[in-house]
Amino acid sequence: MPELPEVETVVRILRTKILGEQILDVKVYLNKFIKGNIDIPEFRKDIVGRTIAGIERIGKNIIFELQDKVLISHLRMTGKWFVFNKANFFESPHHLAVFTLSHDKILAFHDVRKFGTFHYQDQETYKTIDPINKVALEPLDSKVNGEYLQAKMQKSARHIKTLLLDQTLVAGIGNIYADEILFASKINPLKLGNQLDLSEYTQIAQNATLILKKAIEYGGTTINSYQSEQGVDGRFQRELQVHTRAGQNCYLCGSKIVKIKVNGRGTYYCPKCQF
Known part of the structure; x- marks a missing residue:
């Protein structure tokens, strides 16, 4: 399972590739993948048109900041984020979600074991509810001595x-x-x-x-x-x-x-x- 350094590395790479891009479309291929009280059609309707304004990390969670919403991604055991140019994108049965972005970019969440998760929540409150409210401080925090x-x-x-x-x-x-x-x-x-x-x-x-x-x-x-x-x-x-x-x-x-x-x-x- 990817740990803090691996997730931080993924976040830094994603920032260089998709920060500021707009979400033009999304396809989600596994219902249970999105946690909480939202289904795939609702998720798609709300997220399309939003811009990726920031990408942060809390513990092992990747936080995509989408104005007043956040998409929280946990890689679990085998999750990976891949960024493609439209010309070199390939279909895969292991792509659980595929985002079409501006500038002919495609962002895919790839997960062989299908244990990865999405939480789609409000920017103002996500730190106070599951799953982020359960995450402790990390060793890189100066308070952890x-x-x-x-x-x-x-x-x-x-x-x-x-x-x-x-x-x-x-x-x-x-x-x-x-x-x-x-x-x-x-x-x-x-x-x-x-x-x-x-x-x-x-x-x-x-x-x-x-x-x-x-x-x-x-x-x-x-x-x-x-x-x-x-x-x-x-x-x-x-x-x-x-x-x-x-x-x-x-x-x-x-x-x-x-x-x-x-x-x-x-x-x-x-x-x-x-x-």
Whole structure:
């Protein structure tokens, strides 16, 4: 599943390609794709004619600003946004929504697993209702420090890896970056939230910021479900210290990287460096 750096990369690319374009038409091919009390004909009637005035990100959500409305897109497991010139557009059974834009551009939401979602809401109120009102602060927010994480997690008997994946506690961290953050912090992913002290939470907060910023700089990490645009892969996979490296030597101590399951998620760590 694309995480914060991947979604941020997608947002930045979309801004360069479709900001200021007008929506001339839209086709939606899956009813359940649009959440809330609006059907496809109503959605089409209201969104056609609107201009893409801004593209922002909140957690893993992409926010298309359309004057007094917003379209909130969550990629889920395999969602991708593709921008085509009209001449090179191709039909696909995996296009769930296709927007015809001004200047002969076409914007397509492509999702093999069909788990991605749209929410179409009012600009003034969308931050106060589902799904955005449930999204916590993210590590790139200056308020997210050791004290913040400790207050959110110190009473929990869940594993710290699981807590970092809980988007209601801290937003934007997924499986890949949780592994990398815990390795950089020298913390075992099986350690419980109530076993960590303030210094450990501070390490997590600081490393989360550093790693996510670096991942954004490198365009994210290429995984099965992610490309920032057609044919463009994220380069941060070359920087991974533990994730996907089971059985290989730790770059710091030479021990073998281990893969385990934590709450059903594949988890990679160094048993010597992380304690």
